[in-house]
Amino acid sequence: MSGDLYSLGLGPTDGRGLGVPGTAGAAGPRLADAAFVDVHYHADPDAYRRRHSAVAAGRRYAEHGGWVVLKNHLGCTAAQAREAREQGQPVSGSTVLNSPAGGLDPQVVLGSYYRHGDGGGARLIVHLPTVTGRPHTSRLARDPGHPHLAAHPMPPLTVSEEDGRLRPVVLEILRMAKDLDLVVSTGHASGDEVRRLVDAAVELELPALMLNQPASPMTGLRYRDLAELALAPMVYTEQTALTYLLGYQSEEDFRQVLTLLPRTVYSSDLGQPSQPDVADWLALSASWFARFGLDPQRVREITRDTPAQLLGLGKENSDV
Numbered sequence: 001m002s003g004d005l006y007s008l009g010l011g012p013t014d015g016r017g018l019g020v021p022g023t024a025g026a027a028g029p030r031l032a033d034a035a036f037v038d039v040h041y042h043a044d045p046d047a048y049r050r051r052h053s054a055v056a057a058g059r060r061y062a063e064h065g066g067w068v069v070l071k072n073h074l075g076c077t078a079a080q081a082r083e084a085r086e087q088g089q090p091v092s093g094s095t096v097l098n099s100p101a102g103g104l105d106p107q108v109v110l111g112s113y114y115r116h117g118d119g120g121g122a123r124l125i126v127h128l129p130t131v132t133g134r135p136h137t138s139r140l141a142r143d144p145g146h147p148h149l150a151a152h153p154m155p156p157l158t159v160s161e162e163d164g165r166l167r168p169v170v171l172e173i174l175r176m177a178k179d180l181d182l183v184v185s186t187g188h189a190s191g192d193e194v195r196r197l198v199d200a201a202v203e204l205e206l207p208a209l210m211l212n213q214p215a216s217p218m219t220g221l222r223y224r225d226l227a228e229l230a231l232a233p234m235v236y237t238e239q240t241a242l243t244y245l246l247g248y249q250s251e252e253d254f255r256q257v258l259t260l261l262p263r264t265v266y267s268s269d270l271g272q273p274s275q276p277d278v279a280d281w282l283a284l285s286a287s288w289f290a291r292f293g294l295d296p297q298r299v300r301e302i303t304r305d306t307p308a309q310l311l312g313l314g315k316e317n318s319d320v
Contacts, residue, residue, distance in 0.1 A: 029090040031121040034067035037307035039125065039210070040240060042271030043080070046072045050271045054080040057271065058089025060278040069094055069122065069311070073130055073154075075101025075108075078116035085120050092122035092311070096187070097173075098131050099155040104169045106176050113180055122311040126177060127212065128170070128187035128197075129157040134218055160193050166200060178206050183310060185212040185238075191220050195229070202232050208310055213240045213269060215249040215257075223256040230262045236310045237261055239302070240269035241281055244288075255292045258302060265310055266302040 031037070043057045044050040052060065054070055054077065061068040067090045070077035074096070081093035095101065095112035102108035109126055116124040131154045159170045174197075177184045184206065186194050194211060201209040211229065214221035214237060221229075226237050239257045243249045257264055268281050276284060289299050 028085045029120050031067055035065035036303040037067045038268050039069045039307050040071050040267035040269045041068045043070050051273045054084045058084040058091040062090050076112045078112045092119040094125035096127040098129050103157055123183050125183045127185040128159050130188045132156050132158050132188050166196050174204050183208045185210045188218045198229050198232050201234050206234050209234050211237045215243040223253050236263045236265050238265045240267050242269035264302045265307045
């Protein structure tokens with residue numbers, strides 16, 4: 001991790017694991033030892049070509065004392081993450097309920113849960129569909145991860161029926177997440193769908209619902225909207241670097257979320273060859289935090305404590 005981030009309150013931990021590379025204990029890397037947590041990073045293989053494999057990404061985060069959650073639009077990263085942890089890398093997994101993985105099916109969630117194991121102390125993140133069929137032209141320069149995808153895009157899925165109500169299977173998945181102690185992410189749901197998901201999370205007393213990159217054009221929620229949704233105690237809001245880097249979010253909205261919003265989870269959403277590598281992202285983040293006047297306590301809150309709480313509620317990380 002860059003010296004700038006050290007000066008803002010982030011740095012090596014006490015040597016129990018991740019803060020000092022190569023010192024993971026016999027049980028392997030643990031989330032509780034991380035100096036910072038990135039809940040959203042893309043590694044190969046994925047729907048698009050990525051900069052690093054799971055193990056290589058894990059090495060980058062280990063070098064800086066961090067923890068990373070891998071995300072993959074093709075489906076589940078739990079097995080990849082488990083293999084990486086066995087090689088000493090600070091990695092946990094997620095599953096994305098897009099069509100190639102089996103779609104909105106509780107059995108898909110269950111299979112990922114089994115593959116994930118204890119996740120190094122991190123709960124599995126279950127992302128609702130990210131390929132929804134809604135019009136959106138990405139500003140990213142990217143190549144398909146497999147030639148077949150160029151001519152055969154993934155069939156879209158949405159969490160709601162035509163009348164706007166959440167699909168019954170989505171409610172079933174939310175109940176399963178409560179029973180199995182999983183994190184649910186809203187995926188690329190629309191703003192209206194996100195509001196319905198929050199209402200359902202409150203009604204079902206879900207342990208955690210993460211609003212997935214809500215500033216993206218596919219969701220379109222801004223600080224004022226998010227402050228209202230954050231009144232629900234299980235709502236965690238992801239603020240990605242990528243939405244700002246691509247110009248999808250104004251600097252003022254970015255600043256308000258980073259400085260003011262409760263339970264903000266700062267993440268990268270990187271891994272694309274055209275975007276910054278891990279070290280460069282950390283340096284950029286430090287410069288943004290300094291420009292916006294974040295104190296060390298707030299930096300630690302959004303980069304370590306809140307994401308670790310999101311991933312570790314009900315598990316071994318009651319101290320974070």
